[in-house]
Amino acid sequence: MDKLPLVDLQAQYRGIKKEVDAAIQNILDTTQFIGGAALTQFEQRFAQYCGKKKSVGVSNGTSALYVALKMLGVGKGDEVITVPNTFIATSEVINELGASVKFVDVEADTALMNPELLKKAITPKTKVILPVHLYGQPCDMKAISDIATDKNVAIVEDAAQAHGARQNGKRVPVTDIGCFSFYPGKNLGAYGDAGAIVCGNEEFALKCERFVNHGRNPGEKYLHHTLGSNYRMDTLQAAVLDVKLKHLDSWTQKRRQTAKWYDGLLKGVKTITERKGNESVYHLYVIQSENRQGLLEHLHKQGIQAGVHYPVPLHMQPSYAYLGLKNGSFPVAEKLCSTCVSLPLYPELTREQVEFVAEQVMAFESSRP
Ligand SMILES: Cc1ncc(COP(=O)(O)O)c(C=O)c1O
Structure with missing residues (x-):
């Protein structure tokens, strides 16, 4: 691949x-x-x-x-x-x-x-x-x-x-x-x-x-x-x-389809919940891993580029040190920031590619002690 x-x-x-x-x-x-x-x-x-x-x-x-x-x-x-x-x-x-x-702070299931x-x-x-x-x-x-x-x-x-x-x-x-x-x-x-x-x-x-x-x-x-x-x-x-606006709805449909594929394939993996009444456009498909660094390295070795959005909550950024907020001020956001991983997601992604990514995530997550 x-x-x-x-x-x-x-x-x-x-x-x-x-x-x-x-x-x-x-x-x-x-x-x-x-x-x-x-x-x-x-x-x-x-x-x-x-x-x-x-x-x-x-x-x-x-x-x-x-x-x-x-x-x-x-x-x-x-x-x-x-x-x-x-x-x-x-x-x-x-x-x-x-x-x-x-x-x-944010809600744990939706971020x-x-x-x-x-x-x-x-x-x-x-x-x-x-x-x-x-x-x-x-x-x-x-x-x-x-x-x-x-x-x-x-x-x-x-x-x-x-x-x-x-x-x-x-x-x-x-x-x-x-x-x-x-x-x-x-x-x-x-x-x-x-x-x-x-x-x-x-x-x-x-x-x-x-x-x-x-x-x-x-x-x-x-x-x-x-x-x-x-x-x-x-x-x-x-x-x-x-020009792109004319294609946006069809791209969104494909993103939603891809997200559904991930949802179905990533059994037991923590994902972001789509709240009732919402139609997410899945700018990012985000999962959570207790060993994020390990998962990122594993995916990288398989040629899969994953992202982190965002690793450092804003209150812990050096630029906001003046606020005097400590780790623990916003526990839900902090937890999300330390565990979140964005998987490849774009309209052109095929089912086969999504299966490959999901397999690799599952392989790593199920081998974790
Ligand atoms: C949530 C959010 N707000 C604001 C921005 C700022 O947008 P821009 O990079 O176009 O200035 C971005 C994107 O970069 C974003 O993701």
């Missing part, structure tokens, strides 16, 4: 080469590299895809989070609540805005924000709740939005890993504002950096649109209504994403 990567962007490109090349060529021909029809078209189509009124293209997922929080007024003296088992971009933007990061703990963590300083739809599965948004409504706090969903995921039939963002990353390895990935803020409120969208483009209204050139900056999405990226 050839080497099995964690994700295979070359296989994906081979499948859509003609369409992508034509879309890129079109941008080269028109030389409309900033803004323009291709960007607007993708923004409209992505908003429609998510079932929301507006989508604002931005330079990456980190800036999507930054801009969304900033436009909600997050700043010094405010607290934003999120989880410790995520990519650091989720919390970094809170610091960047001068606000305080507050972590809450997602625990609403009970969230309820206890809210204080009068809490301005925004920032749940992360980790690995492609939506958090319990009913419970989280009930708490947010009760406490009069806003929600921004970090949907960087969850393009098209559904909860009770509704795509994310389930509430009003969601931030997406189109980092190349994401389920919907650009050929470089890109991101989007998706929302149901046109006024909020216009605020974001202005901010990311020097305070200008869409289509305007010389009037700067507010002070902003440059967090725009490149038109070339929008053109690539527009």
Whole structure:
């Protein structure tokens, strides 16, 4: 068996080469590299895809989070609540805005924000709740939005890993504002950096649109209504994403099929539970092993590339040492971070390849004392 990567962007490109090349060529021909029809078209189509009124293209997922929080007024003296088992971009933007990061632990079976703990963590300083739809599965948004409504706090969903995921039939963002990353390895990935803020409120969208483009209204050139900056999405990226968006649902179906295969084959192995009412888009297929290092080495020897998302919980990162949080502060996230392994998962993976990976995982796990 050839080497099995964690994700295979070359296989994906081979499948859509003609369409992508034509879309890129079109941008080269028109030389409309900033803004323009291709960007607007993708923004409209992505908003429609998510079932929301507006989508604002931005330079990456980190800036999507930054801009969304900033436009909600997050700043010094405010607290934003999120989880410790995520990519650091989720919390970094809170610091960047001068606000305080507050972590809450997650649920053991889903690795997602625990609403009970969230309820206890809210204080009068809490301005925004920032749940992360980790690995492609939506958090319990009913419970989280009930708490947010009760406490009069806003929600921004970090949907960087969850393009098209559904909860009770509704795509994310389930509430009003969601931030997406189109980092190349994401389920919907650009050929470089890109991101989007998706929302149901046109006024909020216009605020974001202005901010990311020097305070200008869409289509305007010389009037700067507010002070902003440059967090725009490149038109070339929008053109690539527009091509890929047409394939996203079929890719998601294949990811879900692959996850089902793993579920069936990995008997006795701890996996992540898909909560009732959720349709995960399986950005990652994650298992847990009590001997992670051993399992990673075994898989590596078999030519299987596995990943770890994420090995160090954010409160234990050197950059957050100032918080003074010790190991044991968030036991569920810590346990997940020390045991999690992401197995190869991409739409082009065959049943035979999945069987091979599962066999190797089972062989290692069953031989473990
Ligand atoms: C959960 C999460 N949030 C935020 C980001 C940041 O996105 P980007 O890398 O596009 O800035 C990522 C991806 O990298 C992510 O996985």
